[in-house]
Amino acid sequence: MNNNCNEKLCQLKIFIDFIPGLSYSRNTVKTILTVGSGKGGVGKTIFVANLGVSLAKLGKTVILIDLDLGGSNLHTCLGVKNRFPGIGSLIYKKEPGVESLLVSTDIKQLFFVPGDSLFPGTANLNFFVKKKIIKEIGNLVADYIVIDLSGGSYFNTIDFFLITKSGMIITTPETTAILNSYSFLKSALYRLLYRSFPRGSAERRAIYEFISNRIEGSNSSFVDLIDIISEISVESGEIFSQQLKSFFPRIVINRGHSKRDILLGSKLREISRKNLGIEMEYIGFIKEDPLVSGSIFQRKPAALLYPDSDFAKTMDGITRKLIQSPLPESQRLYEADEDLETMLQEENQG
Numbered sequence: 001m002n003n004n005c006n007e008k009l010c011q012l013k014i015f016i017d018f019i020p021g022l023s024y025s026r027n028t029v030k031t032i033l034t035v036g037s038g039k040g041g042v043g044k045t046i047f048v049a050n051l052g053v054s055l056a057k058l059g060k061t062v063i064l065i066d067l068d069l070g071g072s073n074l075h076t077c078l079g080v081k082n083r084f085p086g087i088g089s090l091i092y093k094k095e096p097g098v099e100s101l102l103v104s105t106d107i108k109q110l111f112f113v114p115g116d117s118l119f120p121g122t123a124n125l126n127f128f129v130k131k132k133i134i135k136e137i138g139n140l141v142a143d144y145i146v147i148d149l150s151g152g153s154y155f156n157t158i159d160f161f162l163i164t165k166s167g168m169i170i171t172t173p174e175t176t177a178i179l180n181s182y183s184f185l186k187s188a189l190y191r192l193l194y195r196s197f198p199r200g201s202a203e204r205r206a207i208y209e210f211i212s213n214r215i216e217g218s219n220s221s222f223v224d225l226i227d228i229i230s231e232i233s234v235e236s237g238e239i240f241s242q243q244l245k246s247f248f249p250r251i252v253i254n255r256g257h258s259k260r261d262i263l264l265g266s267k268l269r270e271i272s273r274k275n276l277g278i279e280m281e282y283i284g285f286i287k288e289d290p291l292v293s294g295s296i297f298q299r300k301p302a303a304l305l306y307p308d309s310d311f312a313k314t315m316d317g318i319t320r321k322l323i324q325s326p327l328p329e330s331q332r333l334y335e336a337d338e339d340l341e342t343m344l345q346e347e348n349q350g
């Protein structure tokens with residue numbers, strides 16, 4: 001733990017000890033939210049920083065984690081100096097675990113784990129390190145853990161996104177961003193389903209073949225895959241359907257201008273329901289707001305600098321919805337160190 005954090009983390013531990021049902025143990029009730037996007041630069045980091053502020057304002061203990069390895073900049077949006085070890089130090093075995101990386105912020109109850117800005121070049125994570133990071137995050141204690149990811153469908157990013165079945169996808173209203181969000185969703189779903197079956201299984205082979213056939217031009221739609229898996233065994237078909245049902249991402253349209261932009265979130269939801277067989281929650285529409293770009297120069301989240309602004313009110317609304325929104329049960333995921341990414345990229349282009 002960083003020295004400047006000692007006192008506040010002690011407060012956090014004490015605070016947690018006094019919440020009924022919450023204790024500083026592995027089995028603490030907490031919500032993990034991952035924040036990804038199909039395209040870079042759509043406002044994930046801004047969203048994560050301001051969501052942290054809104055959650056803390058509502059009395060939640062929050063840990064924000066910068067897992068945008070190779071592009072870490074959450075510290076800038078939070079106004080935290082870039083001098084604390086982060087996930088990069090963990091990767092290079094200079095720190096024992098994620099808990100030792102917690103840094104306090106200006107906001108009581110809001111904590112932060114830096115990324116790899118002190119140790120750049122860690123974007124290509126090895127499988128065991130990724131596993132360790134995910135395990136350690138699962139052991140952290142807070143009401144909410146919010147994870148900022150890099151943009152795009154790189155498979156390590158998708159594996160972090162799948163820490164929860166209810167990750168958030170941020171997009172802007174541009175057509176390219178919306179299409180990339182759909183591709184991101186599809187890649188996440190394929191990987192989720194692939195990881196639902198053990199290594200070397202007939203189900204994994206079938207999923208792999210299905211993607212290959214699609215690249216080669218087969219007309220089968222994603223939902224046909226349920227029948228293919230069910231033919232292997234009824235039980236596998238059931239696992240597949242359960243995973244589809246429990247995958248419940250949330251979509252946020254950011255930097256919107258018009259009514260047409262508002263409708264895009266609903267359209268993306270409808271297309272995903274029809275083509276991928278999944279439900280999504282359209283949880284927020286955030287307008288383009290010059291206060292947001294201005295807040296970056298001041299190195300503070302806009303929701304903190306301007307608590308009465310429309311932006312802050314929108315963030316508070318999204319936060320309240322998130323708190324009320326139920327989380328589906330998680331099913332077991334097996335490991336997969338191989339990469340479907342290259343294939344999926346081809347499929348998404350098809």
Ligand SMILES: Nc1ncnc2c1ncn2[C@@H]1O[C@H](COP(=O)(O)OP(=O)(O)OP(=O)(O)O)[C@@H](O)[C@H]1O
Binds near residue numbers: 039041043068289
């Ligand atoms: N609602 C908004 N209104 C105005 N500007 C915004 C808004 N949201 C984000 N921005 C601008 O978009 C830029 C990119 O935001 P941000 O860094 O959060 O994107 P990102 O998705 O995290 O990018 P990356 O994929 O590179 O990590 C910011 O510099 C900010 O100025």
Ligand SMILES: [Mg+2]
Binds near residue numbers: 045046148149
């Ligand atoms: Mg970012």
